[in-house]
Amino acid sequence: MKISNIFILLTLWTFGHTITAQSDQDQSLLWKLKGDHIQTSYIFGTMHLLPQEQFKLKEKVAEAFKTSQQIVLELDMDAPDLQTSIMQHMPMKDSQTLDQLMKEEDYAKLDETLQSLMGVSVKMFNTWKPFGVSSMLYTKYINGQPASFEGTFIGMAKKQEKEILGLETVAEQMQVFDNIPYSEQIKDVVDMLYEEDRNQSIFSEMVDLYLKEDVQGVYQFTLRFLDTEQEQRLMLDDRNQKWVPRIGEMAQYKSTFFGVGAAHLGGEQGIINLLKEAGYTVTPVN
Numbered sequence: 186m187k188i189s190n191i192f193i194l195l196t197l198w199t200f201g202h203t204i205t206a207q208s209d210q211d212q213s214l215l216w217k218l219k220g221d222h223i224q225t226s227y228i229f230g231t232m233h234l235l236p237q238e239q240f241k242l243k244e245k246v247a248e249a250f251k252t253s254q255q256i257v258l259e260l261d262m263d264a265p266d267l268q269t270s271i272m273q274h275m276p277m278k279d280s281q282t283l284d285q286l287m288k289e290e291d292y293a294k295l296d297e298t299l300q301s302l303m304g305v306s307v308k309m310f311n312t313w314k315p316f317g318v319s320s321m322l323y324t325k326y327i328n329g330q331p332a333s334f335e336g337t338f339i340g341m342a343k344k345q346e347k348e349i350l351g352l353e354t355v356a357e358q359m360q361v362f363d364n365i366p367y368s369e370q371i372k373d374v375v376d377m378l379y380e381e382d383r384n385q386s387i388f389s390e391m392v393d394l395y396l397k398e399d400v401q402g403v404y405q406f407t408l409r410f411l412d413t414e415q416e417q418r419l420m421l422d423d424r425n426q427k428w429v430p431r432i433g434e435m436a437q438y439k440s441t442f443f444g445v446g447a448a449h450l451g452g453e454q455g456i457i458n459l460l461k462e463a464g465y466t467v468t469p470v471n
Contacts, residue, residue, distance in 0.1 A: 213469035214398045214447060215246055216457060220465040223436040227253060227470070228456065230403070230447030231334040232395045234323065239392060240332035245470050247341075253442035256342045257435055260358065261351035263339050274359035276312040277367055283311050283318065286371045294378050298322065315370035316362045322377040326388040338444055350435065352428050352445065361419050369412060395447060404451025422454040429459045 214230040227249040296307040394402040
């Protein structure tokens with residue numbers, strides 16, 4: 186995994202899967218969802234953090250948001266106990282710690298980097314799952330102030346007095362990172378500490394694909410840097426399979442705006458294709 190974030194699962198490997206072809210007309214991050222037993226809804230692929238200067242909420246997205254009765258993100262982002270729940274699930278299993286898993290010089294480099302970025306010692310996060318530490322290092326690759334679709338949507342929902350719900354719980358999301366070996370996650374932390382030029386290039390390419398609204402490109406690019414088929418299954422495929430019936434249930438009585446990481450949309454096991462296989466009509470909004 187490269188360039189990870191608590192809510193971003195735009196992680197970067199290529200398997201021999203057949204990817205659903207995508208025409209220029211299908212190149213969109215916003216999709217309309219219709220079906221016999223649901224209210225017309227929308228699915229939007231987010232990138233959880235972008236440089237402020239490259240962040241833009243297009244009119245088609247703002248309009249889909251406005252016409253929807255409720256908002257559903259990966260997590261219930263305005264839940265009052267969200268941060269408490271994240272902190273409760275952040276420690277590693279079996280009382281493992283970062284200083285046990287990392288080389289002494291790498292642990293020292295991590296401390297130096299966190300001091301520079303945030304003014305805090307690595308000791309504050311010594312029990313954290315390594316991916317959580319990676320999420321803090323992610324800001325190294327954003328020039329200037331970061332912008333967040335999720336943060337923007339929370340503000341819009343409050344202003345429009347709309348409820349925000351989550352497709353999964355914090356416990357479900359955090360379980361993913363207990364099932365991926367911590368030793369593999371540590372490699373990603375070290376990579377982010379030392380491979381700055383390479384990771385900056387990766388991040389820039391990913392942003393470019395995202396801004397082009399190239400859903401299949403984002404998906405294929407994400408797969409390139411996943412280390413194992415298990416990681417793809419845990420981080421993308423399994424979650425997509427769980428989300429699709431939940432999407433149908435949530436959209437049954439209220440028109441809904443769904444916002445999920447863009448890497449979840451593309452591919453044979455992506456949300457768009459799975460929804461079509463479930464009998465829904467899913468069309469791009471251009």
